[in-house]
Amino acid sequence: MHYPDLPALVADRRNALATGPVALILVEDDVEVASTITHHENAGFAQIILFCDPERGLPTLGDRVRRVDYDVTRDDALEQIVNAAIKAAPGQWLYYGYNAEYLYFPFCETRSLPELTAFVTEERRDTVMCQVVDLYAADLATGPDGVSRDDAHFDQTGYYALARHDTRGVALDRQMDVFGGLRWRFEEHVPWDRRRIDRAAVFRARPGLEMGADRLFNMPEYNTFACPWHHSPTAAVCSFRTAKALRRNPGSREDITGFHWPGSLRFSWHSQQLLDLGLIEPGQWF
Structure with a gap:
């Protein structure tokens, strides 16, 4: 259609x-x-x-x-x-x-997204918080646009989270601003408002809900990473998008000769790798 x-x-x-x-x-x-x-x-x-x-x-x-x-x-x-x-x-x-972005959630090789959303619904949650994991070609000579599925790598270290605050400076309950990946390593080429890698990319629509330009929702619970009572499942958006942008922008293209560094790891295209590194969380979904 x-x-x-x-x-x-x-x-x-x-x-x-x-x-x-x-x-x-x-x-x-x-x-x-x-x-x-x-x-x-x-x-x-x-x-x-x-x-x-x-x-x-x-x-x-x-x-x-x-x-x-x-x-x-x-x-x-x-x-x-x-x-x-x-x-x-x-x-x-x-x-x-x-x-060039791929959603990965716990056990996605054997379980479907409808199974995950059914479980999250039982937890009385309306979102699955995601983290963007930047993918990139390890060798820019063979992947000049920063993209290579056969040689995709990502950062296994260098991620951190800061408590999110409201306009009065009060920390918001169960909300975090997460940073890392290429946007952290090459932050001089990324505007401040584009450096966060947290993304509530999986969510249930409801009347009155809106997403703003900062990718946050107007209903605070939609921006939380877990239930009040225990950890909840989270997911990852494995993305070549930042690598593409850094290679296309004339300024960053001249400054960046490669994305590979000691913290790089070849991406296995399997959720278990992300689970082992703590980049996604199964919560109570076993």
């Missing part, structure tokens, strides 16, 4: 958004679009909705994949798309991400 714009998708919400979970994926370029679709199909998404420039060619789309013509280069593109989906599909579980 091909929609000419976002309002057309919303108008067809009974078909496009009625069955979930639904993945909202912004396609910024031609990098790893097919692998992104396949990965999220395998994760168990009932619908995958791609937003991209009307002139962009896409691989052959399956029955669960829909296309929406949209200018994803707009500064407010993500929040416009997410907030439109929230209003159109209250009660639905949604995920948002970009091409």
Whole structure:
């Protein structure tokens, strides 16, 4: 199904958004679009909705994949798309991400995303907090755009979290600003408001919910990483997006000769590796 714009998708919400979970994926370029679709199909998404420039060619789309013509280069593109989906599909579980990003959650090789969201619902939570794990080509001579699925690496160390505070300076309950990865190592090339790697990328829509430009929701509980009473499952968005940006920006491209460092580890494309390093958390989901 091909929609000419976002309002057309919303108008067809009974078909496009009625069955979930639904993945909202912004396609910024031609990098790893097919692998992104396949990965999220395998994760168990009932619908995958791609937003991209009307002139962009896409691989052959399956029955669960829909296309929406949209200018994803707009500064407010993500929040416009997410907030439109929230209003159109209250009660639905949604995920948002970009091409060349891959959602990994505990035991995702043998369990589906609907199983995870069912468990989270039983915990009386409406979000699965995620952390962006930057992927990058270890050798920029063979992966000049910073992308290589066959030689993907990530930082196994260098992550840290700071308590999040409100406008009065009071620490917010169970909310943290998380930093690390390429945005930490090359922070001089990343604006301050783009350095956080925490992302509530999996959440259940509800009336009145909105996501702001800072990627935080207007309902505080949606920004928390765990239940008040115990640890909750978390997930990772394994992403080449920062590597691509650092290689495309003329200033950072000249300054950065490589992403590999002593803290690099080859990505195994398996959730157990992320669990072993503490980058995702099973909580009470065994």
